Amino acid sequence: MRSNKVLAGVLVLAVSVAVESVFLFGAVGSLRKGVDALVSEVSGKVNLPDLAESLKSGEGVQQVLRNMNASPEPEGTSEPSEPFLSEESTESSPDAANIVSDGKSQLDLQRYDAAFASFSRAADLGDAEGAFYKGYCEYYGYGTSLSYDAAYRDFDKSAQLGSKDGLVWKGVCLYSGEGVSKDYEASYYCFEIEAEHGNPVALNGLGNCYKHGYVVDADYGKMIDCYQRSADGGHVMGLVNLGACYYDGFGVPVDKAKAARLYQQAADMGSSLAQFYLAQSYYDGEGVERDLEKAKSLAEAAANNEHDPSASDDARAYLQSHSF
Known part of the structure; x- marks a missing residue:
């Protein structure tokens, strides 16, 4: 590879003299084609018409040699900026x-x-x-x-x-704060972008921000709207959070029967948190008829659900502290 560059350099020096002579005698057309082909074959980088133009200013040979001796920058060596979200989705193969x-x-x-x-x-x-x-x-x-x-x-x-x-x-x-340090501001902007497009997970997250006043002012009306739209979109946590609001009367009038129905929907989708909340409803007879057998069954299901460790731990503690 290096020998090709040296040979190309020698050729360019010779060619430059020939080209300048050809310009003097007006026979550039035929010689240009032959020399261009020769140099391009050796170096793959020299374009004789451009070289001829630059020779008129006396800079052509030096510039070509600099270009040939410069090591090309390997592709992909510059570090890309880390996008928040790519402007265009990468199409799947x-x-x-x-x-x-x-x-x-x-x-x-x-x-x-x-x-x-x-x-x-x-x-x-x-x-x-x-x-x-x-x-x-x-x-x-x-x-x-x-x-x-x-x-x-x-x-x-x-x-x-x-x-x-x-x-x-x-x-x-x-x-x-799961897998990364908590950052409410960053999370808010992740949710806000897609909540505008009706993403039920994003709507639930945005509802949490309105509930606690993270980044935005607390607004229970907007909170309920976000949870309702999330639940309507079938997101399990939207159902659970909306149910909790109706159970506690948070932003809406207390309606424990509606809370139980929402918990049931989420429990049927495999939510251990919903199973645990519904177990408590059956144990206390709030929103549903008291049923200790159902309460125990739901609490055990939550305790054995491996997909939400926190809710599972709470359910196990509940089973140990209550008589069924």
């Missing part, structure tokens, strides 16, 4: 899209090991949706050990690849 589709089918069938394997393959191919679902499995422990650290990394990766779901779940982690 057909192979990655098929792999993700298979993973989603396996997830629906609760074949979690197979689902996680598919999402991992797609993520390794640089697929935004694959990275998101891989993080989702890691967040809940589907087909892999529950790991908020790993989940956050994959949510962040998918967000940078252009996944809107990845951005929202990155916000979930930032809000709760």
Whole structure:
């Protein structure tokens, strides 16, 4: 490679004299083609017409030599800025899209090991949706050990690849401090972007911000609106949070029967927190007829639910402290 550069340099020096002579005798057309082909074959970098123009100012040879001796900058060596969310989503390759589709089918069938394997393959191919679902499995422990650290990394990766779901779940982690330090301001902006488009997870997160006054002023009316729209969109935590508001009369009149119905919907979707809340409703007979057998069954289901460690711990403590 180095010998080619040296040979090209020698040729350029010789060519420059020839070109200048040719300009003097007006025969540049035919000689230019032959020399251009020769130099281009050796160096791949010299364009003789441009060289001829630069020779008129006396700078052509030196400039060409500098260009030839300069080492090209390897592609991808400059560090890209870290986007909050890519302006354009990275399109999935057909192979990655098929792999993700298979993973989603396996997830629906609760074949979690197979689902996680598919999402991992797609993520390794640089697929935004694959990275998101891989993080989702890691967040809940589907087909892999529950790991908020790993989940956050994959949510962040998918967000940078252009996944809107990845951005929202990155916000979930930032809000709760799962896998990353809490950052309410950053989480708020993750939620705000997609709540405007009706994303139910983002709406629930935004409702939490309005509830506690994080980044924005506390506003219970907006809180309820966000939780309601999240619940209508089928998000399990939207259902749980809206139910809790009706149970406690927070931003709405107390309606424990409605709270129990919302908890039941979320419990049917596998929420351990909803199972625990509903167990308490049945134990106390609030919003539903008192039923200790159902209360115990729901509390045990919550305690054995591995996808929400905090709620499971609370349910186990509840079982130990109450008689059924």
